[in-house]
Amino acid sequence: xxxxxxxKTQTTIGGIRRKFAPWNDPAAVPLIRYENVSKRFGEFTAVxxxxxxxxxxxxxxxLGPSGCGKTTLMRMLAGFEDPTEGRIxxxxxxxxxxxxxxxxTNMMFQSYxxxxxxxxxxxxxxxxxxxGMEKGAIAARVEEMLKLVKLEKFAKRKPHQLSGGQxxxxxxxxxxxxxxxxxxxxxxxxxxxxxxxxxxxxELMDIQMQLGMTFLIVTHDQExxxxxxxxxxxxxxxxxxxxxxxxxxxxxxxxxxxxDFVGDVNILEAKVETVEPGNVALxxxxxxxxxxxxxxxVEAKPGDTAFVAIRPEKVRIDIDxxxxxxANCLRGEVWDIGYLGDLSxxxxxxxxxxxxxxxxxxxTRMVERPITWxxxxxxxxTPDAGVVLTx
Amino acid sequence: MRKGLSWFNTTSIxxxxxxxxxxxxxxxxxxxNASRLVTVWAGFSTEWYWKLxxxxxxxxxxxxxxxxxxxxxxxxxxxxxxxxxALTRYGRFNGRILFSGMVYAPLVMPxxxxxxxxxxxxxxxxxxxxxxxxxxxxxxxTMCFVSVVVQSRLVTFDRSLEEAAxxxxxxxxxxxxxxxxxxxxxxxxxxxxxxxxxxxxxxVIASFTTGPGATTLPMRIYSQVRLGxxxxxxxxxxILIAIVTVVVVIASVITKRQEVARERAERLAAAG
Numbered sequence: 001x002x003x004x005x006x007x008k009t010q011t012t013i014g015g016i017r018r019k020f021a022p023w024n025d026p027a028a029v030p031l032i033r034y035e036n037v038s039k040r041f042g043e044f045t046a047v048x049x050x051x052x053x054x055x056x057x058x059x060x061x062x063l064g065p066s067g068c069g070k071t072t073l074m075r076m077l078a079g080f081e082d083p084t085e086g087r088i089x090x091x092x093x094x095x096x097x098x099x100x101x102x103x104x105t106n107m108m109f110q111s112y113x114x115x116x117x118x119x120x121x122x123x124x125x126x127x128x129x130x131x132g133m134e135k136g137a138i139a140a141r142v143e144e145m146l147k148l149v150k151l152e153k154f155a156k157r158k159p160h161q162l163s164g165g166q167x168x169x170x171x172x173x174x175x176x177x178x179x180x181x182x183x184x185x186x187x188x189x190x191x192x193x194x195x196x197x198x199x200x201x202x203e204l205m206d207i208q209m210q211l212g213m214t215f216l217i218v219t220h221d222q223e224x225x226x227x228x229x230x231x232x233x234x235x236x237x238x239x240x241x242x243x244x245x246x247x248x249x250x251x252x253x254x255x256x257x258x259x260d261f262v263g264d265v266n267i268l269e270a271k272v273e274t275v276e277p278g279n280v281a282l283x284x285x286x287x288x289x290x291x292x293x294x295x296x297x298v299e300a301k302p303g304d305t306a307f308v309a310i311r312p313e314k315v316r317i318d319i320d321x322x323x324x325x326x327a328n329c330l331r332g333e334v335w336d337i338g339y340l341g342d343l344s345x346x347x348x349x350x351x352x353x354x355x356x357x358x359x360x361x362x363x364t365r366m367v368e369r370p371i372t373w374x375x376x377x378x379x380x381x382t383p384d385a386g387v388v389l390t391x
Numbered sequence: 392m393r394k395g396l397s398w399f400n401t402t403s404i405x406x407x408x409x410x411x412x413x414x415x416x417x418x419x420x421x422x423x424n425a426s427r428l429v430t431v432w433a434g435f436s437t438e439w440y441w442k443l444x445x446x447x448x449x450x451x452x453x454x455x456x457x458x459x460x461x462x463x464x465x466x467x468x469x470x471x472x473x474x475x476x477a478l479t480r481y482g483r484f485n486g487r488i489l490f491s492g493m494v495y496a497p498l499v500m501p502x503x504x505x506x507x508x509x510x511x512x513x514x515x516x517x518x519x520x521x522x523x524x525x526x527x528x529x530x531x532x533t534m535c536f537v538s539v540v541v542q543s544r545l546v547t548f549d550r551s552l553e554e555a556a557x558x559x560x561x562x563x564x565x566x567x568x569x570x571x572x573x574x575x576x577x578x579x580x581x582x583x584x585x586x587x588x589x590x591x592x593x594x595v596i597a598s599f600t601t602g603p604g605a606t607t608l609p610m611r612i613y614s615q616v617r618l619g620x621x622x623x624x625x626x627x628x629x630i631l632i633a634i635v636t637v638v639v640v641i642a643s644v645i646t647k648r649q650e651v652a653r654e655r656a657e658r659l660a661a662a663g
Contacts, residue, residue, distance in 0.1 A: 078554075078558055079557075079558075080557075099557070099562075100554070100558050101557045101558070101561055101562050101563075102560075106558055106559065107555070107558045109554070109555055110551075111549060113551040113552050113554065113555035114555075115552060115555075115570060115574075116552075116574060117573045117574060126556070126559050126561070130559055131560055160655065174559070175558075175559075178559065178560070
């Protein structure tokens, strides 16, 4: 998470994603602040001395395997758990000790938690009624919410008369109806099938933009986090490992854990030879003994052990030795091929026993591939394709 | 692969049901007997039901029984539901095992002992025995049945429903009344009905805890039977059977419906 990396990405990726980055603005005041928050359940530490700032209008994702503390972190913001230590503030207001029914956050539950004895309308109106909102205003707001999630025709249905996707929308409408300062989404799309999930991800982004609200989503699905979020926090064992926009997480992971958790990756162990500004030269014994060169600033000294992480889609695979041979070229043999339709994944066994994956898009309809099982091949990549990790 | 019943199965079912229900069927038939002699059939008549309406003693006892059953079932339902909530919700509080053991003890305690101990208590605190002592005793022994029924529903209750209500700004007590209670209501109602029928036909505990002026129907019937079975007794028993049957059928229909609805919802959820 060195600042050099973040700034670089802002210039290269800023054009693709919208230019929204309050986390780089020192004058920006965060909406949600976790300050040295810990949560212990008996002996088990769910959240470990964690600090995190989330800004207004941000779509923020907490990503991690189950049991990493992401749900606990969210539930502390909703008020269902109190931190053992530390402070949580929302818009400057200290939340610790405040019961959930007084907080300006609303949550969409993983199980949707729709009230089975109420119809869709009453479910959506439930929160508004608790606020003592006037009847006409409630009806208008419910109408608006039904329109937002395209369920106008289902207002009188009971939850058990709806499909999974429709229930998910009711849950979303109900949690949005009170216009909370923050909407918390706990694995909101976990129960939907893949196609519907992808559609819904884009709808969620649309709704978040339309309403200009702050969304905090908890998920274990890295694709989902990458798609919807402005920033992702990768968590493990109650700690934040890396907090950055999706492209930074993917292209500049700060450790092997993040590189491995998000997407597919090859990790090679190597020894650092020389360190120059903007470039590292390394040596690895595998693949017939090869020099590696990565265009990156790294805090390391010659002789250190480091890891080179390289994504399969950035690895080239050739029968003939590639034109540039001075670095990042390794010899091996095709061990297996995974045909995925759009891509073929070549598993190449390098000399020395390490396997590396190379993804090749299938650009033509040719079934006979020029490279096949047990072929002797070269795998290679450019200096700006890999990343050096020291932990 | 469903085959018809084999002769063996048919016979065993027939024998089983005969064993269980023949005495009751006989009782119902003889309640419509025209003869005063219980065991001699002399044609169909509803005479004993009319006689019953003029038997003030039996009617008085029936009225006491209904009042006791209604009152004790209602109080037992409230207390049993609260106990069930405490047992399912507050995980491992100090003395949980003791508390759950104490809630369930009356289920297995011989009625004679429950009755005797309650009698000793009422005597010790010098409580005038009568309507109120029977009611209290019935609350004590029916509460655990309510608790069992309600607890089995609460175990499958999705806690996130309550969290959702809290999250939307509803305070805890109101959440219980607008979310939890409506959802577990069928279980609470069947608990009440169970308590009601148990109180209705209790003889042992009522006999121990009663006092002058408060005689329940089972007690009255028992004392009359000692002087010989009359067709009138058959008639009142038939009425009792009818009431209990209706209540039990309603309770099981409610439970069954709830199960079917839940299964359907789960199937839909899995399919949707």
